[in-house]
Amino acid sequence: MKKIVKTIKWLMITIISILIVAVLWIRFSRFTDTMIYKTNGLTYDSFQTEYTHQEYYYEIDKNVKIHAVLFKPDSTTAPIGTIIHYSGKGIHLMSSQKYYKSILDKGFQVFSFERRNFGKSTGTADNSVQLKKDALYVFDKITKHKDVVDTPIIIWGQSLGGAFAIMNAAERQEKINGLIVEGTFSSFPDIGKVYANALHMENFKAFVPLLMNNDFPAEKEIKKIKKPVLVIHSHNDEQVPYKLGEKLYESSNKDNTEFWKIKGKHIKALFDYEKEYIDKFLEMINN
Template sequence: MATGTARLLLTPMLLAALLTQAGCSNLFFYPNELTYITPDRLNLAYEDVYLDTPDDETLHAWWLPAEGEPKGQVYFLHGNAQNISSHILNVAWLPPAGYSVFLIDYRGYGKSTGEPDLEGALTDAEAGLRWLLQKKHAQGQPLFILGQSLGGALAIPLAHEWQQRDLEPELDGVILDAAFSGFREIAREKLSNFWLTWPLQIPLSWTIPDDYEGSNLIAGISPTPVMVIHSTRDGIIPFHHGRELFQAAEEPKRFLETDTPHASTFVIPAYQKAVLEFMRESAGKSQSD
């Protein structure tokens, strides 16, 4: 799960020191190169994928084909720690349910080249989506983006740009699990929780670009359906972030209140079922509206 988020957000002293020195958004990223588990250990078929970004990085990804008759495809953007091998359990339930899954490692994660930063991660997210859409046996199927924690914060500007630029094919739905409402907002909030960094919360947060604040962009995803998921027990990204995103979103939208630890939503079958219902009802909705 997204343990790196905890490391970042619970150490405001370190965050303040590094921001003061570098003023960089890459402090949201905690990658490693370890392989925790591969899809075959979960009895999942998969394909190793390597794709190039426009700025000459190479990203590693996994393609997990749906079992049986495919119902759609899910593009998964993971949280800020480790790599896809530690996040795969969040989506391992989807292929047996009939949904293919494509999950990438951002630059600097796992087997991907480069060093992580915000602009680079956004470039990677779009590069992965474009690769997926070129996959022949995925064409014509309903398409969903599922972003979790940091991945949700990346999914919002990606889906916003996709919608605003009228790119094809249209997205059928965007699912945001445990996402924060903005990079600058979450940094400011965490810095305010510690007496030493409280006076610096505003100037330090200004070192983070404000072009990608989810609460400012999420309305632009409409008419693509949006599902916001957030737990009242989330100790990393407080519940109010999910509420803010939901309130800022335009219809059609749905809110799922959960009660699991951060980014642990899909250990509960009932929450899996709610997402499957959302995807089933949303398939083709944005095209028909």
């Protein structure tokens, strides 16, 4: 009997040890980072647009170039403001343009870029820390541009891009007028639990946060922001649950943050509430 108990004890120790090693390997190999930013080859040969624009390639290092575009309003007057847009996971610059027409028509210019290994950007998107550095590098570059430097700046993030937008706003809030995020989650571990089936852990959701690095802790970063913030979330959002947008808002500073609860599909508010949405941008540059 003692021999059986001893065997069971060592078996349990072995299983637990294997689980700990597996968790540590997943965390430190950044396996989940690769899954988060995987885009299944969403690239294209040449950039095309009907809008007036300036195209850029920022050379981060020898093998990494970040593709970016500054979309300009069709006007002889200077832009009334600059919106720096962080789009959703699978939305590159060929597809993000559908969001810009009403914004450009109002007189704003819009700047956006494609993260590594996406669109026309090169490199490997397998490390959140590096992608964070890329975002801040590109932000610092464009905000020194002669057409941007004297304009009010709003950071705008949608879905996954909202995590980047909140980080950027927290790190560079002295350079911006405000932040708008739509359909954004409170943290990667939180959204990871929603998509636990992607890790084949739908029955072990509580363990997902142990596997994920949280280099974009939106609910912590948003607390740091003192400039005007608008959190937009649809009660019908089927991709990022409403409760995660609500949790993000609850973590914010209520003195400078507004929560706009809407109805509709994921990150479609600009089409469903065009006038109200544009008015939110105008309010921020006029504060």
